[in-house]
Amino acid sequence: MAVPTLPSPLAIPSGLTRDQLLELYRWMRLTRTLEERLVALYRQTKVVGGLFRSLGQEACAVGSAFALERRDVLSPLIRNLGSMLVKGAEPVEILRQYMAKGDSPTRGRELNIHFGDVVDRNFVGQISHLGDMVPVMAGVTLTFRMRNEPRVGLVYVGDGATSTGAFHEGINFAAVQRCPLVVVVENNGYAYSTPTCRQTLAEQFIDKAIGYGVPGVRADGNDVLEVYRVTREAVDRARSGGGVTLLELLTYRRKGHAEHDNQSYVAPGEIEHWAAHNDPIDRYVERLTGEFGFDPEMLRRTDDEVRATVDEATDQAEASPPCVGPDALLGVYADPPAMPTLWYRAGEGSAVSEHERPASWGTHDG
Amino acid sequence: MAVPTLPSPLAIPSGLTRDQLLELYRWMRLTRTLEERLVALYRQTKVVGGLFRSLGQEACAVGSAFALERRDVLSPLIRNLGSMLVKGAEPVEILRQYMAKGDSPTRGRELNIHFGDVVDRNFVGQISHLGDMVPVMAGVTLTFRMRNEPRVGLVYVGDGATSTGAFHEGINFAAVQRCPLVVVVENNGYAYSTPTCRQTLAEQFIDKAIGYGVPGVRADGNDVLEVYRVTREAVDRARSGGGVTLLELLTYRRKGHAEHDNQSYVAPGEIEHWAAHNDPIDRYVERLTGEFGFDPEMLRRTDDEVRATVDEATDQAEASPPCVGPDALLGVYADPPAMPTLWYRAGEGSAVSEHERPASWGTHDG
Amino acid sequence: MAEITFLEAIREGLSEEMARDPSVFCLGEDIGGFGGAFKVTEGLQSRFGEQRVIDTPIAEAGIIGAAAGAAHYGMRPVVEMQFIDFVSCGYDMLTNYVATARYRAFLPCPIVVRGPSGGYVRGGPFHSQNPEAAFLHTPGLKIAYPATAEDAKGMIKAAIRDDDPVLFFEHKYLYRRIKGTMPEGDHVVPLGKARVAREGTHLSIVTYAATVWKALEAAEQLEREDGLSVEVIDLRTLLPLDDEAIVATVKKTNRVLVVHEDTVTGGIAGEITARINELCFEWLDAPVRRVAAHDVPLPYAPPLEDFVLPQTSDIVRASRWLAAY
Amino acid sequence: MAEITFLEAIREGLSEEMARDPSVFCLGEDIGGFGGAFKVTEGLQSRFGEQRVIDTPIAEAGIIGAAAGAAHYGMRPVVEMQFIDFVSCGYDMLTNYVATARYRAFLPCPIVVRGPSGGYVRGGPFHSQNPEAAFLHTPGLKIAYPATAEDAKGMIKAAIRDDDPVLFFEHKYLYRRIKGTMPEGDHVVPLGKARVAREGTHLSIVTYAATVWKALEAAEQLEREDGLSVEVIDLRTLLPLDDEAIVATVKKTNRVLVVHEDTVTGGIAGEITARINELCFEWLDAPVRRVAAHDVPLPYAPPLEDFVLPQTSDIVRASRWLAAY
Numbered sequence A, B: 001m002a003v004p005t006l007p008s009p010l011a012i013p014s015g016l017t018r019d020q021l022l023e024l025y026r027w028m029r030l031t032r033t034l035e036e037r038l039v040a041l042y043r044q045t046k047v048v049g050g051l052f053r054s055l056g057q058e059a060c061a062v063g064s065a066f067a068l069e070r071r072d073v074l075s076p077l078i079r080n081l082g083s084m085l086v087k088g089a090e091p092v093e094i095l096r097q098y099m100a101k102g103d104s105p106t107r108g109r110e111l112n113i114h115f116g117d118v119v120d121r122n123f124v125g126q127i128s129h130l131g132d133m134v135p136v137m138a139g140v141t142l143t144f145r146m147r148n149e150p151r152v153g154l155v156y157v158g159d160g161a162t163s164t165g166a167f168h169e170g171i172n173f174a175a176v177q178r179c180p181l182v183v184v185v186e187n188n189g190y191a192y193s194t195p196t197c198r199q200t201l202a203e204q205f206i207d208k209a210i211g212y213g214v215p216g217v218r219a220d221g222n223d224v225l226e227v228y229r230v231t232r233e234a235v236d237r238a239r240s241g242g243g244v245t246l247l248e249l250l251t252y253r254r255k256g257h258a259e260h261d262n263q264s265y266v267a268p269g270e271i272e273h274w275a276a277h278n279d280p281i282d283r284y285v286e287r288l289t290g291e292f293g294f295d296p297e298m299l300r301r302t303d304d305e306v307r308a309t310v311d312e313a314t315d316q317a318e319a320s321p322p323c324v325g326p327d328a329l330l331g332v333y334a335d336p337p338a339m340p341t342l343w344y345r346a347g348e349g350s351a352v353s354e355h356e357r358p359a360s361w362g363t364h365d366g
Numbered sequence C, D: 001m002a003e004i005t006f007l008e009a010i011r012e013g014l015s016e017e018m019a020r021d022p023s024v025f026c027l028g029e030d031i032g033g034f035g036g037a038f039k040v041t042e043g044l045q046s047r048f049g050e051q052r053v054i055d056t057p058i059a060e061a062g063i064i065g066a067a068a069g070a071a072h073y074g075m076r077p078v079v080e081m082q083f084i085d086f087v088s089c090g091y092d093m094l095t096n097y098v099a100t101a102r103y104r105a106f107l108p109c110p111i112v113v114r115g116p117s118g119g120y121v122r123g124g125p126f127h128s129q130n131p132e133a134a135f136l137h138t139p140g141l142k143i144a145y146p147a148t149a150e151d152a153k154g155m156i157k158a159a160i161r162d163d164d165p166v167l168f169f170e171h172k173y174l175y176r177r178i179k180g181t182m183p184e185g186d187h188v189v190p191l192g193k194a195r196v197a198r199e200g201t202h203l204s205i206v207t208y209a210a211t212v213w214k215a216l217e218a219a220e221q222l223e224r225e226d227g228l229s230v231e232v233i234d235l236r237t238l239l240p241l242d243d244e245a246i247v248a249t250v251k252k253t254n255r256v257l258v259v260h261e262d263t264v265t266g267g268i269a270g271e272i273t274a275r276i277n278e279l280c281f282e283w284l285d286a287p288v289r290r291v292a293a294h295d296v297p298l299p300y301a302p303p304l305e306d307f308v309l310p311q312t313s314d315i316v317r318a319s320r321w322l323a324a325y
């Protein structure tokens, strides 16, 4: 095996360290391995509900989230499992969510990766209604601007979600209020079965930037270092008072909208082409082992660690307890903390009164 | 008085005839005179509800609507009284609406100029919720495209209304569906008290056009001939399959949002400046009597005719009958044609059953 | 004739109406070549062409508004919400523009807004909703919510032919679980008429959609185990409500249980209770009682969803209480 | 202390809360220097600065969503709808994102969405609405609708301090017509508690907002002309409803008239009737009856609006019917 040549530090872009280069690899690998594990569990019918993949889009999620600090706030979508991992989400949390476990982050109320943590790790639980997270993140970052906190926010929208009124109202509000917000359009070519040409007549999504009076930057979404670079620039601009940036990351959705979708609407060979010639992990491995002189052995070791991590998380998640029916009545409001059981259920295992509302359940004071 | 020099036909822009030049003047004058009459009636408390002026914006409304044919569909807003007149709305209809008369176009259900006629004159009754007419007009024009009818639509939005999700969803839908629709942003500097700089960070509203993949054209909204020219171009493009155009007409709202608004938020002198130096009618009169050699006498005669028309319409409207309570229960649905009177009103002048639903009340067949 | 599913029945209704009337067309997200998230419109685009089965951008307010505009000019658009949960994005357009069009401006607005609704499918809070009650106090709208395959076909056809806007709810739990044999010929089920799903004499269960089937299950169990004769009324149309049918069953059994899947607070059962109160209070031998979902957003984990939603056993318990009253 | 109007009372409540708690801020259309379409926020920007009284673009979903985001990070935003009719544009954001935030993701979301509502002002179909019923089946929201100046101040303060999202309806007919003298000190009126607006023994009128005043008018007339003693309950909060207060008055008078300005079909009276049925059916000497608006979009012409909306004379007639039952 060729002796790796020590690269000159200059050769590493965006001032990243070698450890960070490896970290980026690890996050992408973890994303893919974890999703593959979810597929296995899905086939074993251990996953409740649909399974959403980000295969081939890992660089968008990982590279962009990597440009944020812990205090910064991320608003992920269904293709951004990788972003959540970078932001501190634990594999076991993801697995428990997908398996609807009683100790999952949402206690079984919400599905898949619809969960968040605004107290410590700073990512916000998404809802299904596309576009809605943009106004919400405008408000999060408005707060930082009002309180002069050097924190920024990053929100993703898909190519399809750009057609929603909520996206428009949110980015316009953020722009005019000069909120420290990065809006990332993750353009993966499809909205469910709908190709981008049926979603907009614009040639590129950054053409929308000028209409909001904000800078627009387009980048190769399958080049994790490029994604990091452009996002980092936008994040720095936001942090220094430069307001909103619209980023467009070009990538490709290699799996169906969800696991059940057979992608009948995709031109033959298209998926295979991207898999063979434009896989974000393959491309990054090439650069790591080539240009940056990483020992392939090192990457293999990382792969093994990742697999071990996922194995362990899987065992933990499988051992997790299921949800308990009456818990469903807790925490709709801070006050009252629980809803009463309906009259005809009297004495039918309604143990609501026994439950305490955990202090963490969405009150400011803790 | 200087003898007018006969102009060479070439001197008349956009292939307009001299009669049409005069017509444009007449529509602007009629708009202003009619609104002034409404102010008088408002002060006499004969107007029910608020009064909305288009003083200083008459060229936008008249010049753009003048580019449409009778078969084309117009969607006016509150500043587009002039457009409605051009499209065939009668002064007496406007007056009856404002006075909530029983024979007003909406039979007293809706206020001011919120009325339409899709059977013959082809303008659509607006609702208050800003932005909503854009998707509606996308659908109207989608129909023309589907049926291969050479008809186009024109919809207005204010500078403020461009911030709504409905505007975004509607223009994007129309663009991607290549609907024959002209979207006019009538930029009069304010949305109620909010200046444009608080509405968007974009430098101009046509900067939004590229984001929808459609042509954007900006024009002096107080030059009626220029408004006609750019609108006519957009209309021709739409009619010949060229799809959506976004027009921005620059003008200024010289009166408050409604008659009650004292415009405390306007910089001193701003209104006076526009009134003195950029009144669309004054500017047009100058060109008519100058460049186009119209005899001022002729214009004065037109003014007199207009005043006579408005006087007559006012007498008619004042003589119109008021609304009759029980009519309120008619025509919510085609079937049933009337809602029953509530139980405690039994025998309290509910004459609903006596009423027939006029065939014209919103059924295709008539 | 062969049995077809609830879902196929809707597709059959759509395609018959599109064949019958060239002004009928469909628009929605992914409804074209893909045939929609649940495949309700599968095959329609290849049969009727891209002009009449239109894939739209993700913009519920936009496409509902566009449908209204087309309807003003002689078309009869059928809009699909990928999940009915997303109709909330078109709430303004529906309640303010569409519902008032005829009344305020004499504009014809014959549109149908349809989509998969309802829970019992582990869909979580945003893919399981029953938003019907939110439109109940909107004069100008009609609301249809069929429970059988026969009604699904007959009512979608009636909805399309109706001269006013109709919200058409399709319970996704029923899509493939419920089958029926379609009557021959032009099978149209008029809106506004309820259906006696089961005759009975001791008490009445007034309900609609998926819980019709749970009510029938409960009725059988009550007959078997308690010798109770339970009448089940399937409302079918929620706006306008069929007062006659409601009053008839109350006068017959004098005991009423209203059952629905929506939350108990603010659900349609309140309106029904008020009407019974007004129209036949004297005939009541017991209070009208409600069986419905608990007042929480619908959670996703099976034990939670099962606990929140009304189950057959709940209807049985409530019926016993009512019969013994 | 001097009397102030209903509108001034709200302004006083807002400005006291902004002074007390730096996390409280206002956002909405034209609320800054202009002070809002009805001048509710007049003077607040000059007192608290542009950072805390923010003029927004015209984007109801956008500003409600932004308020939610700010609330997640420790703020207590108060959003003004220029007219409450425009809250329909934020319906998705409110019912799906805001209302479920705590339940689905343990996100704190203490926001207030307030604005002028209601008719009797010749505002027509889009400036007179009472959309409260559309939010009644949305667990996670609270709905406040005061009728007196004292409550307007005390309840806006309670709404701002509440840890959950509150819809706060301000009836524009009351803005300048109703006056009150504010109690000294930190005057907070807890949400969820109804008020006995008038004691009575023969029958009860359960109502809220503007019709509280019509009910009181009717009660006086009925006392004068018929010697009837009518109790009037002002619900004040519609979600959660004060069942105790409702049951108490039913048990006291045994006859109930529910009055509201919203349309009869789908209005909140249905829910109230159902609860009375469930909680104190045995105490009813007569059916619960409703006086409300006719089921049409609210027309603008005075004779039409007057005919559609419930009037004092309607309440009088209905009360006589109920008393004679």
Ligand SMILES: Cc1ncc(C[n+]2csc(CCOP(=O)(O)OP(=O)(O)O)c2C)c(N)n1
Pocket: A079, A128, A129, A130, A157, A158, A159, A160, A161, A162, A164, A188, A190, A191, A192, A253, A257, C029, C058, C059, C060, C082, C083, C086, C089
């Ligand atoms: C308002 C709304 N309408 C419809 C849907 C249904 N839906 C879920 S995902 C999806 C496609 C999203 O495409 P895109 O925004 O490109 O994101 P991607 O899945 O490609 O990452 C649709 C239509 C939704 N979730 N929200």
Ligand SMILES: Cc1ncc(C[n+]2csc(CCOP(=O)(O)OP(=O)(O)O)c2C)c(N)n1
Pocket: B079, B128, B129, B130, B157, B158, B159, B160, B161, B162, B164, B188, B190, B191, B192, B253, B257, D029, D058, D059, D060, D082, D083, D086, D089
């Ligand atoms: C969705 C919506 N939000 C708020 C309003 C209240 N409103 C009526 S007119 C207006 C300002 C409109 O400004 P612009 O669009 O510039 O039109 P202009 O009055 O200047 O012609 C506002 C905020 C409304 N009608 N609709």
Ligand SMILES: [Mg+2]
Pocket: A158, A159, A160, A186, A187, A188, A189, A190, A191, A192
């Ligand atoms: Mg996509």
Ligand SMILES: [Mg+2]
Pocket: B158, B159, B160, B186, B187, B188, B189, B190, B191, B192
């Ligand atoms: Mg303007």
